[in-house]
Amino acid sequence: MPLKQETKPKLLWLQGVTCNGNTHSFLNLSSIEILLEQFELLYLPAFATQYSYEEILTCKLSCDVLIFEGTYDPLLERGGVLVDKLLQHYAKDAKYIIAAGTCASFGGMFEEVHPERNSGLLFKKAKSVTHFEKYKGKIINLSGCPIHPEWMGYTLEMILQNKEILLDELHRPKELYGYLSHHGCTRNEYFEWKVDAKNFGTKEGCLFYEQGCRAPMTHASCNKILWNEVSSKTRIGTPCFGCTESDFPRKNLFTTKTNMSIPQDIPVGVPKRSYLTMAGIAKTFHIKRLEDKLIDYKTTH
Amino acid sequence: MARITKEERKQGIITAALQLFSERGFYITTIPDIAQKVGMSVGNFYNYFNSKDVLAKELIIYISEYLGQSIREINEEDISTEQKIHKIVSMYFAMAQEKPEMIEYFLRVYLSNREVFSDGCEGMICVSPFVTEMMIFFNDGVEKNELHNQDFFSAFGLFMGYLGGMVFLFGEKILPEPLDSYKDSISQNIYNALKTRD
Numbered sequence: 001m002p003l004k005q006e007t008k009p010k011l012l013w014l015q016g017v018t019c020n021g022n023t024h025s026f027l028n029l030s031s032i033e034i035l036l037e038q039f040e041l042l043y044l045p046a047f048a049t050q051y052s053y054e055e056i057l058t059c060k061l062s063c064d065v066l067i068f069e070g071t072y073d074p075l076l077e078r079g080g081v082l083v084d085k086l087l088q089h090y091a092k093d094a095k096y097i098i099a100a101g102t103c104a105s106f107g108g109m110f111e112e113v114h115p116e117r118n119s120g121l122l123f124k125k126a127k128s129v130t131h132f133e134k135y136k137g138k139i140i141n142l143s144g145c146p147i148h149p150e151w152m153g154y155t156l157e158m159i160l161q162n163k164e165i166l167l168d169e170l171h172r173p174k175e176l177y178g179y180l181s182h183h184g185c186t187r188n189e190y191f192e193w194k195v196d197a198k199n200f201g202t203k204e205g206c207l208f209y210e211q212g213c214r215a216p217m218t219h220a221s222c223n224k225i226l227w228n229e230v231s232s233k234t235r236i237g238t239p240c241f242g243c244t245e246s247d248f249p250r251k252n253l254f255t256t257k258t259n260m261s262i263p264q265d266i267p268v269g270v271p272k273r274s275y276l277t278m279a280g281i282a283k284t285f286h287i288k289r290l291e292d293k294l295i296d297y298k299t300t301h
Numbered sequence: 302m303a304r305i306t307k308e309e310r311k312q313g314i315i316t317a318a319l320q321l322f323s324e325r326g327f328y329i330t331t332i333p334d335i336a337q338k339v340g341m342s343v344g345n346f347y348n349y350f351n352s353k354d355v356l357a358k359e360l361i362i363y364i365s366e367y368l369g370q371s372i373r374e375i376n377e378e379d380i381s382t383e384q385k386i387h388k389i390v391s392m393y394f395a396m397a398q399e400k401p402e403m404i405e406y407f408l409r410v411y412l413s414n415r416e417v418f419s420d421g422c423e424g425m426i427c428v429s430p431f432v433t434e435m436m437i438f439f440n441d442g443v444e445k446n447e448l449h450n451q452d453f454f455s456a457f458g459l460f461m462g463y464l465g466g467m468v469f470l471f472g473e474k475i476l477p478e479p480l481d482s483y484k485d486s487i488s489q490n491i492y493n494a495l496k497t498r499d
Contacts, residue, residue: 259439259440259442259443259444259450260436260439260440260442260443260448260450260451260452260453260456261452261454262436262453264440264444272437272440273433273434273437276433276436276437277429277430277433280425280429280432280433280436281424281425281429283424283425284423284424284426285424
């Protein structure tokens, strides 16, 4: 639904069960001031806003864009008011509802506290839940633990410009989540030739085989839109944890689950036989350049 | 009479070459020997394979694909891993008896003349269809919690080394009993060695 151009759209950020990680991450958006100037800020944690949280609790206001951070717990109270009541009130008139982070999208980390009742706004893991089903058409999930600041920036900017945001089956913007975290990884050549990273934090080697990297199975643009405009987990030698996926958090994040040395999970959409064929053949060859330290590499031979 | 297609001709060369290589050995067998067995001129043979080395590589790919396809059919059956082991052992022993040239070629030519296969057929390249299917077998067994999760090559060596050894003994006519009479005990041994541990 287009927003009215003559007045600034009203923005409200509410929180469920959360570590505040998404708020903190959003603060790293370099264009945050320019972006937020285009909104009327009703209330955002960590920002000076027009209203106090107590005034928000009275449920006498309304917003155009509602951001919700954290796991939805139907019994959670904040300031003596059920968060559910706040959500139901502000969701009613909002044109867009943004679930910021994996907790708000799929339940995430804090779903595990009360798995019998906690969830994301629309999903519990990848399964639909009904609490906010009537608002389904206006809910945008921005999963991630935490959310990538640029992804929130992109979404708010698209809303401001009245541009259509195409969503995937899990209500995530395709422009952001149509990619795999693997795309743009500086270690791709090591992945192609099956050269493992034996340790964390090294410049060389692929983290997929032993170190638990989920990048080839994770829908995220972390290696396309870099964090703080400079880097990503895999670039600095830490495995992708798959934090944008509905099954996050998983266990044993630093270990690749293997069955008889064969990775249990393989790149999205690749048949296991095809993967094993390619991997087996690639492993046959030993490319010396890829087995040596980058720092020792000589450009002349 | 229906005309023999090029593909059928190629198949004829593969069968003849497998027999000659496994009976006489790779180096002793010549292209004229193979051409003669198939009933074609040496010149015509070169329309199908550029050299004996190229033929040697084609043969191992052919065997690997045959084995891979046979194991794939077993892998895709809805049966326990223990039953799959029995079927793989049975298939392998049947092949050793009905198509001995295939196993003989694998054991006596491919594994014994590595220099022939060192360029373009090294490592997994020519045996990939077979090894991949064994990977799927082991992976599925662990996923179903029926096999102990261990290093692939430790398990692969135990399984295929055992079968290769038995077929070698069979080929040398050392086994006192018919090969098939060992199927049950060998399958059981393999399963016991690989199964989930408490």
